[in-house]
Amino acid sequence: MSYLSLENVTKQFGDVVVVDKFNLGIEKGEFVSFLGPSGCGKTTTLRMVAGFELPTSGRITLDGVDITDKAPNQRNVGMIFQAYALFPNMTVAQNIGFGLRIRKMNSTDVHARVDEMLSLVNLEKHANKYPYQLSGGQQQRVSLARALAIRPEVLLLDEPLSALDAKIRVSLRQEIRAIQRRLGITAIFVTHDQEEALSISDRIVVMNVGEMEQVGSPFEIYNFPKTQFVANFVGSLNNADAEVVDPANGILAMDGVHFKTAEEDFSSRKKGDKVKISVRPERFSFAVEPKKDNVIDCTIESITFLGAVVRIQIKIGNTSFNMDTFNNPFLELPAIGAKEQVMCSKEAVLVL
Amino acid sequence: MASKGLRKVVAMSDTSFDISVDQGEPDKKTRSLLRIGGRFWSWVWFILGAIYFLVPLFATLRHSLRMERDVLGFKAYERAFEDPSFLETFLLSNALAVATILCSTLLIVPTAYWIRLRLPQARRIAEFITLLPFVIPAIILVFGLIRTYSTHFTIPFTDIELFQPLTTTKFGTYALITAGYMVLAMPYMYRSVDTGMRVVDIRTLTEAAQSLGAGWFTIITQVILPNVRSALLSGALLTFAIVVGEVTLASFLGVDAFGPYLFLIGQHKAYEPAALSFVTFLMTWFAMGMIQFVTGGQGQATGAH
Numbered sequence: 001m002s003y004l005s006l007e008n009v010t011k012q013f014g015d016v017v018v019v020d021k022f023n024l025g026i027e028k029g030e031f032v033s034f035l036g037p038s039g040c041g042k043t044t045t046l047r048m049v050a051g052f053e054l055p056t057s058g059r060i061t062l063d064g065v066d067i068t069d070k071a072p073n074q075r076n077v078g079m080i081f082q083a084y085a086l087f088p089n090m091t092v093a094q095n096i097g098f099g100l101r102i103r104k105m106n107s108t109d110v111h112a113r114v115d116e117m118l119s120l121v122n123l124e125k126h127a128n129k130y131p132y133q134l135s136g137g138q139q140q141r142v143s144l145a146r147a148l149a150i151r152p153e154v155l156l157l158d159e160p161l162s163a164l165d166a167k168i169r170v171s172l173r174q175e176i177r178a179i180q181r182r183l184g185i186t187a188i189f190v191t192h193d194q195e196e197a198l199s200i201s202d203r204i205v206v207m208n209v210g211e212m213e214q215v216g217s218p219f220e221i222y223n224f225p226k227t228q229f230v231a232n233f234v235g236s237l238n239n240a241d242a243e244v245v246d247p248a249n250g251i252l253a254m255d256g257v258h259f260k261t262a263e264e265d266f267s268s269r270k271k272g273d274k275v276k277i278s279v280r281p282e283r284f285s286f287a288v289e290p291k292k293d294n295v296i297d298c299t300i301e302s303i304t305f306l307g308a309v310v311r312i313q314i315k316i317g318n319t320s321f322n323m324d325t326f327n328n329p330f331l332e333l334p335a336i337g338a339k340e341q342v343m344c345s346k347e348a349v350l351v352l
Numbered sequence: 353m354a355s356k357g358l359r360k361v362v363a364m365s366d367t368s369f370d371i372s373v374d375q376g377e378p379d380k381k382t383r384s385l386l387r388i389g390g391r392f393w394s395w396v397w398f399i400l401g402a403i404y405f406l407v408p409l410f411a412t413l414r415h416s417l418r419m420e421r422d423v424l425g426f427k428a429y430e431r432a433f434e435d436p437s438f439l440e441t442f443l444l445s446n447a448l449a450v451a452t453i454l455c456s457t458l459l460i461v462p463t464a465y466w467i468r469l470r471l472p473q474a475r476r477i478a479e480f481i482t483l484l485p486f487v488i489p490a491i492i493l494v495f496g497l498i499r500t501y502s503t504h505f506t507i508p509f510t511d512i513e514l515f516q517p518l519t520t521t522k523f524g525t526y527a528l529i530t531a532g533y534m535v536l537a538m539p540y541m542y543r544s545v546d547t548g549m550r551v552v553d554i555r556t557l558t559e560a561a562q563s564l565g566a567g568w569f570t571i572i573t574q575v576i577l578p579n580v581r582s583a584l585l586s587g588a589l590l591t592f593a594i595v596v597g598e599v600t601l602a603s604f605l606g607v608d609a610f611g612p613y614l615f616l617i618g619q620h621k622a623y624e625p626a627a628l629s630f631v632t633f634l635m636t637w638f639a640m641g642m643i644q645f646v647t648g649g650q651g652q653a654t655g656a657h
């Protein structure tokens with residue numbers, strides 16, 4: 001059995017089912033992200049693990065112990081909030097030592113542990129400051145140190161970086177990940193930022209209105225999305241309506257243009273079926289190998305510089321697609337309105 | 353025109369920020385004139401207000417210094433302080449004020465806390481109840497108290513007496529008047545504590561403390577109370593000012609408090625009441641200053657980033 005497991009966990013507020021039969025096993029030392037749009041039940045699920053909400057039904061076990069009904073202060077779970085939630089009346093050191101003093105640790109040990117935590121998050125110099133004297137990023141590091149000081153069995157982070165500016169967000173997420181790895185602590189990280197989830201997780205749980213859409217490594221989630229929702233929510237995507245032409249050979253047609261797909265159970269479909277196809281913008285490139293699976297005629301509609309990436313809008317049949325290529329100074333960009341050929345592999349054509 | 357009105361409001365509120373109005377943007381000079389104009393008018397209103405408050409105070413002070421013919425002196429103050437009743441009533445009122453503050457704190461802090469934490473639906477009801485003392489005059493409150501508590505208290509449908517009429521014993525009367533004062537103080541105590549709790553987001557702080565293993569007692573004493581301390585203090589000082597000057601409850605319940613004493617000598621003497629009024633004023637101001645001082649120091653610490 002997994003270290004932390006949620007079995008059929010369901011939460012209703014009144015008649016509204018917010019989390020529906022949630023099943024998930026998390027191994028010790030794993031870093032799992034809950035990713036999903038606003039209101040999909042990420043926080044609620046996390047709060048059930050923390051003990052702030054009682055599941056309507058289902059079971060949560062931690063290290064073999066059923067904790068479903070345990071009070072939050074009886075679980076050894078660290079929690080990090082979006083708004084830091086530091087105690088304003090206590091200094092940084094007092095904040096970090098709070099959980100230890102509650103556990104009746106003697107003051108020498110508290111001191112030692114607090115110092116250890118301060119150096120873990122690089123805040124040795126700020127031990128005697130009050131929270132209001134610190135920047136947002138520093139406050140969140142204090143809150144991390146405070147949660148880790150009690151050596152929790154699980155660390156729960158509810159959008160801990162959302163209140164910070166972009167630069168700090170990136171550096172702090174790497175810091176959190178490095179500390180989590182070093183301590184081998186099990187963590188659940190809630191976010192609605194796909195880049196954040198992709199960059200720091202061992203596994204991602206993509207959620208949509210109370211249900212789990214897909215669980216997998218960032219690589220799997222990005223490259224092999226199982227549902228239209230996952231494909232669209234993680235990364236950007238071109239979507240189009242198409243029709244099955246030759247199920248046995250994986251051929252379909254969009255606006256009369258033929259595409260070849262490597263989709264697994266495509267052969268079970270019938271000729272004439274309506275399907276949706278999706279292609280990631282970076283999977284297209286200008287044709288150089290005429291033997292490639294899909295070599296397609298298109299018209300250049302627009303070109304947008306996005307820094308490292310150049311986004312080119314192309315028209316295939318009557319449908320516009322985005323195509324991303326890396327920027328470099330020697331790039332020869334086509335003229336707008338020019339007729340070109342692009343290609344993509346058959347694996348790039350997802351049928352969802 | 354709407355845009356003109358808007359600009360005027362901005363000028364009146366003495367803001368030095370630019371505000372873009374879609375049409376008819378005034379040039380720099382006009383704008384700074386408007387700004388100076390705004391500052392001028394706010395000063396005028398401030399001075400008018402100050403005069404309104406200060407003139408009666410000054411008159412009281414002047415009057416209190418004129419006990420001896422043709423000289424200004426502190427004779428009235430000496431006389432007033434010499435009267436042993438002054439100290440007695442004053443101390444009693446202070447003791448009642450302290451008791452009221454303590455009991456109110458014990459009642460209001462957990463109530464406001466629980467409503468914020470678990471019963472947000474009850475906020476409206478609590479606000480309504482705590483505002484009742486503004487609507488219902490103290491005289492009605494005191495007659496209600498007397499009617500209810502001047503009879504023998506028995507367990508319903510039996511003859512077993514629970515306690516004697518509260519109004520017949522000294523302690524009972526003090527308990528009754530403290531309860532009455534708690535009602536009068538409720539609007540101030542509840543509001544300031546509730547606001548204090550909103551400012552520090554006690555919900556999240558509670559959850560943070562819980563996840564660190566804290567139980568309710570620790571949370572209330574180490575997290576909630578210290579963080580609403582300044583709010584509590586401002587409520588407490590207002591309560592203090594109310595209790596020390598209160599007349600209606602004290603005189604109808606027959607408590608020899610400072611309020612009725614002031615009222616009494618006001619009817620018999622000419623200069624001492626003015627002196628005592630002025631002293632009470634100073635005390636209230638001192639209390640206000642304390643609020644400023646204490647909350648000013650704490651304001652930053654409790655202010656979220």
Ligand SMILES: Nc1ncnc2c1ncn2[C@@H]1O[C@H](COP(=O)(O)OP(=O)(O)OP(=O)(O)O)[C@@H](O)[C@H]1O
Pocket residue numbers: 013018036037038039040041042043044045192
């Ligand atoms: N105490 C509550 N009472 C009633 N409904 C609630 C309560 N808490 C949450 N909900 C509802 O449950 C749903 C899921 O909320 P939740 O906070 O878990 O979403 P979330 O995925 O964390 O969203 P966000 O990204 O915006 O934080 C929302 O529709 C919310 O309105």
Ligand SMILES: [Mg+2]
Pocket residue numbers: 042043044158
């Ligand atoms: Mg949330």
